[in-house]
Amino acid sequence: MTTDTHTDAPDTPPLAPLHCMLRAEPGPPRLAALPTGTPVWVLTRHADVRQALAHPDLGRAALYAPDAPPITLTPNILDDPSSMLNSDGPDHQAIRRTVQRAFTPRAIERWRPWVDGVVRELVDDLAGSGSPAEVIxxxxxxxxxxxxxxxxxxxxxxxxxxxxxxxxxxxxxxxTAEEVGAALREFGAFGYQLVQARRKNPGEDLVSSLVQAADQTGGVTEEQLTSLTIGLVIAGHETTMTSFGNALVYLLDPQHDAAWRRIGTDLSAATAATEQLLRTVPLGDRTSGPGALRRATADLEIGGVTIPAGAVVAADMITANADPEVYPPGPLDLFAPLGTPSLTFGAGPHHCLGAWLARMELELGLHHLARVLPGLRLAAPVEEIEWRTGLVTRSPQRLEVAW
Structure with a gap:
């Protein structure tokens, strides 16, 4: 088995539009290296990635064990050992139970009328401001x-x-690491003060329910509760903002005019398109790493390859979401039913809690924007888009549109 020391597709322009990004070819697990130099087994096939994300012997907590090799050059909030993301097994479930009831599909559906109203208001304001406009x-x-x-x-x-x-x-x-650390300390202080305020004066909001659930069930530390609170602030908007901006870059290409109009006239078409866009238009790229990281706590076999205990594994969900063994190759049919769920929001015990909320915001956002502005188009060539770079996610910094 050869070692591949870089994990991005070799001929992918670093600032190419995300929807044009070349993916790796799905294949057996291969050995590569993280930017830190740490060896990593990269999984690219849908079945292998799904197995890894749900495997009890591949966890997040082990990535931060005392004997763990370095996995990042500049730690960010995803590297907080106290977070729900970096816990496994019973510890993870104890934290997750404090929040998951608020994010079930049924619970999220109760918010649809209000979210729909927010979308309509913002879209009407955008249309009322006149053409051209900046949609981000x-x-x-x-x-x-x-x-x-x-x-x-x-x-x-x-x-x-x-x-x-x-x-x-x-x-x-x-x-820099210093800048990230200072911002996270400020953000953490905000989250801690918010938790304390809601414990003293609880309301009907999500933070109050988290505090009450944690206090009643026990097993969740104050540090974990604070981490969960600030994590929700970020997760609650980052995925939707990124997906929405990237989707517009794709949809406002002139070749998709008919699809754009269909999304505006049929909400079910917007729902189907949302699933396909979430599958095919990445939230980020592989410039910062080859995928979602896990570490083996025991020897295991994935895709016919033995992964030794202690090894780091990367689940390349971008490539897995285009596996031709699972999804039809060729031109994208935006309105085709998704026969197999995508891996955009992960799988297994760490599946994204906010997935249904992100889907709702995106489908309503696309539907009402296309309904009100069926002639919407990009006001400048896609090559001139300024991208948010150096982050886990990547989307337009600004996106000028016209109609």
Whole structure:
């Protein structure tokens, strides 16, 4: 088995539009290296990635054990050992139980009328401002911030402050370790004060319910509760903002005019397109790493290859989401049913809690924007888009549109 020392597709332009990004070829597990030099087994086939994400002997906590090799050059919020993300087994379930009831499909569906109203208001404001307009600042960023702020009763919190915290929290190379550390300490202080305030004066919001559940069930430390709270602030808006902006880059290409109009006239078409876009348009790229990392706590076999205990594994969900053994190759049919669930939100015990909320915001955002502005188009060539780089996710910094 040869060692591949870089993990991105070799001829992928580093700043290419994300929807044009070349993927690796799915194949057996292969040995590569992280930017730190640590060996990593990269999984690219859908079946292998799904198996790894659900395997009890592949965990996140082991990545931060005393004997763990270095996995990142500049740690960010994803490297917090106290977070729900980096716990496994009973510890993970204890933390997850404090929040998962608020994010079931049924619970999220109760928010649909309110989310629909927020989307309509923002889209009408955008249309009323006249053409041309900048759609990131007017719609894709404020929509998820307003939704998570309402869920957590954070109305009045500065959108730019949330973005500043989020960019530092998810930085890979955009900021120094000192800058990331300072931002996370400030963000953590905000989260701690919020937890204390809701414990003293509980309300009907998500933070109050988290505090009450944690206090009643026990087993969740104050540090974990704070980490969970600030993690929800970021996760509650980052995925939707990134997906929405990237989807618009794809959909506003002139070749998709008919699809754009269909999304505006048929909500079910917007729902189907959302699933296909989440599968095919990546949230990020592989410049910061080859996939979602896990570490083996015992010898195991994946894809016909033995992964030794202690080895680091990377689940390349971007490539797995295009595995021709699972999804039809060739031109994308935006409105085809997704026969096999994508791995965009992960799988297994760490499956993203906010997946249904992100789906709802994206499908409603696309539907109402296409309904009100069926002639929407990019106001400048796609090659001129300025991208957010050096972060875990990548999407347009600004996106000028016209109609």
């Amino acid at each position: 600042g007017a719609l894709t960023k404020p929509l998820p911030v307003r939704v998570i702020s309402r869920l957590m009763e954070l109305e009045g919190l500065d959108v730019e402050r949330i973005s500043w915290w989020s960019d530092h929290a998810l930085s890979t190379t955009a900021y």
